Amino acid sequence: QAALTQPPSASGSPGQSVTISCTGTSSDVGGYNYVSWYQQHPGKAPKLIIYEVTKRPSGVPDRFSGSKSGNTASLTVSGLQAEDEADYYCCSSAGNINFGMFGRGTRLTVL
């Protein structure tokens, strides 16, 4: 059961936009619209920031947006702020055998 593929790192300057990818297969990311994204600061539990590919929970800034094309989902953070520096993880439903899986995470650095 391989994890979803994310780049290990990403970076951008304040005010810029950065996009993080999450690549799976037709059995997970490509097969379901149940992709979610999490932000994790050091020593904290992950926080849900995107669910069902594009939806934002209440209280999450609209600077965070999600999309999907084929087997790859993406998280875009616009107007980067210092507090966006964190680890970001994707997660996808993966059917009735693997059920669900996470990506290995992307460390976002705000330069």
Add this chain to the structure above:
Amino acid sequence: QVQLQQSGAGLVKPSQTLSLTCAISGDSVSSNSATWNWIRQSPSRGLEWLGRTYYRSKWYNEYAVSVKSRISINPDTSKNQFSLQLDSVTPEDTALYYCARAAYWAFAIWGQGTVVTVSS
């Protein structure tokens, strides 16, 4: 406001059983719209979904292939909580363990996390 409070042993000997409990406030373990999950995190494995229990007219349990032969997740309706048992642990099971409430693979509510170390 839904909250999850974890409890359980932080140190487990190899070959023994890891046991953790997640107490729910602000929701019911018998909810027809939520699933109750265990997830762990380690430097070597990252975030790993372990399994879930949920009620949809009857109880369902689903487990990750990687731990399916060793894991049990059980609801306790009398105490409004759910538990994790992982048998025959090895040092590879050392991790930070979280319980989480989800709907459609969106883990919106997380417990505080429990560091579990497998060591003699």
